[in-house]
Amino acid sequence: MKQKIYLLGLINTIVIVLSSLLKMNHWPGGGQLMILGIFTLVCVFIPLALRNHYMTDGNRRNASLYIVTWLTCFVVFVGMLFKVLHWPYAAIAIIIALPFPYVVFLPVFLAVTSRNKSFSIYNTVSVLFLLSGISVFSLLLALNVSKEKINDSMLLSGNYNRLEAVLDPPLSPAGHASIPGKIDELLAIIDDYQSLIFTTEGFSEEEWNNDPWILSKPETTGAASPALVVIEGKDHSLDIRLQTALQSLINEAEVMAGFETLAKAAPAIFEYKESIDRPDDWTFGTLILPPRVWSLVYLDALETNLKLLWAGM
Numbered sequence: 667m668k669q670k671i672y673l674l675g676l677i678n679t680i681v682i683v684l685s686s687l688l689k690m691n692h693w694p695g696g697g698q699l700m701i702l703g704i705f706t707l708v709c710v711f712i713p714l715a716l717r718n719h720y721m722t723d724g725n726r727r728n729a730s731l732y733i734v735t736w737l738t739c740f741v742v743f744v745g746m747l748f749k750v751l752h753w754p755y756a757a758i759a760i761i762i763a764l765p766f767p768y769v770v771f772l773p774v775f776l777a778v779t780s781r782n783k784s785f786s787i788y789n790t791v792s793v794l795f796l797l798s799g800i801s802v803f804s805l806l807l808a809l810n811v812s813k814e815k816i817n818d819s820m821l822l823s824g825n826y827n828r829l830e831a832v833l834d835p836p837l838s839p840a841g842h843a844s845i846p847g848k849i850d851e852l853l854a855i856i857d858d859y860q861s862l863i864f865t866t867e868g869f870s871e872e873e874w875n876n877d878p879w880i881l882s883k884p885e886t887t888g889a890a891s892p893a894l895v896v897i898e899g900k901d902h903s904l905d906i907r908l909q910t911a912l913q914s915l916i917n918e919a920e921v922m923a924g925f926e927t928l929a930k931a932a933p934a935i936f937e938y939k940e941s942i943d944r945p946d947d948w949t950f951g952t953l954i955l956p957p958r959v960w961s962l963v964y965l966d967a968l969e970t971n972l973k974l975l976w977a978g979m
Contacts, residue, residue, distance in 0.1 A: 671715050678703060678711050689750060697751050704747045708740045731778040738771040845925065848915040849972050855907050856969045859953070863962060874962065904946040904954065912938045928975070935971055937964070 682703035688696030716732045745763025748756040864871055916938075919929035933939055941947035953961045 667718060671711070671718055674706075674711050675715070678707050682707065700747065700750065704743050708736075708743050712736055712739050727781065728778045731774055734771050734774045738767050741766045844918055845915070845922065846976060848911065848918055849976050852908070852911045852915060852972055853969060855911055856965050856972075859905075859908060860962070860965055863958075867958070904949050906946050906949045908953075909938065909940075909946075909948045912936055913940055935975075936968060 681699060685696050685699035685703050688694075689700055690696075713736060716736055720729070720732050742763045745756075745759040747753075748759040753759075860871060864874065912932075916929055916932045919925040919932060937952070939948060944950075952964060
């Protein structure tokens with residue numbers, strides 16, 4: 667039985683390493699192979715290995731340690747999988763996975779091993795080093811994935827800017843004056859937002875369009891916060907002109923004949939969702955919370971989509 671478990675572990679390791687190589691080089695099958703490897707690791711190999719060890723050397727007093735060991739492996743590896751494959755809630759998964767070994771596994775490990783007088787302190791030190799290695803690896807993994815996404819965003823922004831240059835300036839169509847008027851209002855707000863951000867960052871729009879990598883420390887969060895926070899007396903409030911204008915455009919399209927399809931598709935096209943409970947929720951989640959580069963990329967994309975909509979009318 668032990669030899670079969672070792673063989674399964676070797677095969678599992680080969681699958682995970684191979685899937686990592688495929689994923690790093692963006693070759694086909696990397697994601698699917700990684701899912702298979704992680705699933706086999708946490709649901710087959712680790713349970714079998716722990717069960718075999720428990721049956722030979724374990725006892726009832728340390729049964730909880732085996733359970734927590736598997737649970738920790740599950741949380742850590744699944745969190746990594748979510749982050750690597752860019753699945754929804756990946757950030758939450760990695761935030762849970764990073765402290766989990768220290769908050770859950772380590773107390774149980776120390777409680778169980780403290781009852782065993784023959785247990786070597788070197789084993790405890792080894793476990794601590796292993797936990798530290800897992801945390802560092804997870805952190806580097808998260809930073810690397812974020813850096814790749816930021817670089818992709820910068821390239822995407824360059825594509826939007828090139829397309830936007832072809833559409834500039836938009837021609838006002840005959841009729842439907844209210845819709846073009848709403849679009850014109852939105853474009854003016856976008857220009858204002860972008861100007862505020864460019865001024866805060868210390869470079870021009872032309873420099874950003876020519877070289878998006880000019881944005882210093884693109885991984886830093888809170889891109890637009892210095893530019894979009896409006897001070898009104900003693901209270902700080904967000905400038906929500908953009909989301910107000912977007913909602914106004916959608917409302918106008920809903921009541922105008924021939925624009926019903928636009929009204930239905932607009933939230934998906936503009937990545938906009940109205941929040942009744944929190945009036946500034948969309949602005950905060952779209953322009954304040956993300957990394958700076960993503961705020962600018964969104965504004966570039968929205969500007970291009972609005973000009974395409976205008977040109978198509």
